[in-house]
Amino acid sequence: MFLNGVAMCIIGLCAGTMVAAGTFAFIVMIGIFTRMADRTHTSAYISIYENAVILGGAIGNILFIYNVRLPLYGAGLVLFGAFSGIFVGSLAIALAEVLKVFPILVARIKLIEGLPILVLSVAAGKAVGSLIQFIFGWT
Amino acid sequence: MSAELYIKIDQNVKVNKKKVLLSDIASLHCTNHDIKKELSNCMVLTITGSESGIYAMTVLAVIELIHRKRPDITVVNEGESDFVIEYVAEEDRNIKKKEAKNKGYEYAKVVFVSLVAFIGSAFTIMTFNLDVSVGDLFDNIYRWFTGVEKSGAPTILEFSYCIGIAVGIVVFFNHFSRKKLTVDPTPIHVEMRNYEKQVNQALIEDASREGKTIDVS
Known part of the structure; x- marks a missing residue:
């Protein structure tokens, strides 16, 4: 024992x-x-x-x-949700960056203008995507 | 006999004056002190415009300037072959000073990033534990060693795992709070310097691609 x-x-x-x-x-x-x-x-x-x-x-x-148990209720949920969201968002983009997704894509399609729009679209896509996932319970 | 002048320039030099002298950007060494004194006052770059800016330059341009003054000396470069001069204008410096005085704003930023780091790390370890089913594995290990099913309450196994996590991170980061375990810089410190180096490299390459590098003509 x-x-x-x-x-x-x-x-x-x-x-x-x-x-x-x-x-x-x-x-x-x-x-x-x-x-x-x-x-x-x-x-x-x-x-x-x-x-x-x-x-x-x-x-x-x-x-x-x-x-x-941490009885913080709504405040705890918002705090944890928001900051873990910021973290995961950065992590996802950092991963894409390490794998050189964007430089290769930009070079392939010869994109010169509109890089900010690309970044914004990625951010919006991730936000909308996770919203849909949670709303419809696809987890 | 021609004297030798050794120059070393860092990859990123910050200047505050509009008239940039050689001594502002480079460390110089020469066996002949008069030559060193004469050449430290050699004008390298005059900044036009009052805004802060970044100027990429090659060491060849600097050597050319030196040779224009003293064609007889040999210049030995011990530093970077390309470097950036970062000019910080008077008003920007004042803004920075004001910001530095405004500690509240700075602390707010530190608190924000710390919260991301704290909650993000907590999130990471929890997703890891869930993803690889650490709990199920612990149930198995408990059964191997004791022969009985775990009742659900955490055991010594979970307790030592929690201690192990803390020990692992502290050892990995090489310090806790101000107390360093060894004299080596911490991994985040190393990554920080790496990142700054990559930024300088990108600035130099951008300038060279746009043909804005100050080079010999």
């Missing part, structure tokens, strides 16, 4: 460490936070952003695993 506990403790620790390294290496390398820090001219504060990532990952995981 005791040995089982020790073994599970080791497995849990190792699994957590590797999962964290993999998952968070991914969101850092994809460059969302560096881009945001640059756009807002707050690159002096990146250690705060790193702390936010550390706390977010650790606390979010605890909330998920232990099914913690």
Whole structure:
């Protein structure tokens, strides 16, 4: 019984460490936070952003695993929804950018003008797409 | 005997004056101090117009300017072959100063990005856990080790997983709060510098494509 506990403790620790390294290496390398820090001219504060990532990952995981209740109701829903939406939106575009979707597309069809419209269309398409998905319950 | 002048110019140089001297953009070294002093006052670029702007330049243009003054010396370039001069106009600098004084605005931005980072990370780890069915896997592992079904309440396994996640991120980012674990810069720090380098590279290539680079004619 005791040995089982020790073994599970080791497995849990190792699994957590590797999962964290993999998952968070991914969101850092994809460059969302560096881009945001640059756009807002707050690159002096990146250690705060790193702390936010550390706390977010650790606390979010605890909330998920232990099914913690946070009775914040509407305010909590809006806060979590809006900011996770911003994050996923940046993540999706960052992924498309890493895979060089837009440069290749633009070069293929020889698009010179209208790049802002392309970006806006992608944003609007994602918003409308997820709205439709949630309204019709396609999840 | 001709003297050798070593110059090193960074990829991105910020200037505030309209008359840009060689000493403003480059670090110079020469065994002959008089030559160094004479050439540091060599005019590199006169900025026309009062707006802030970015000027791409090649080191060849700089060498040409030096040779126009002193054809007898050898210039050794130890820095970039292309670089950008970023001119920040007086009024823009004042705006920046005002913005810097307005700490509230800056903190609001920091809070915004921090919230995205915090909630985004929480979201990421939860989607990961759900996506790969960490819960089901933990039920299996619990059964291997104890032989009984898990009753549903979190066990030592979940607890150590939570600790492991925190340890993993802290080790990966190499610091917690101000306390650094080692002297290496953190991954976000490295990515930040990488991003700035890519921006400079893009500016240089844009200017060269549009033929706006200041080069030897």
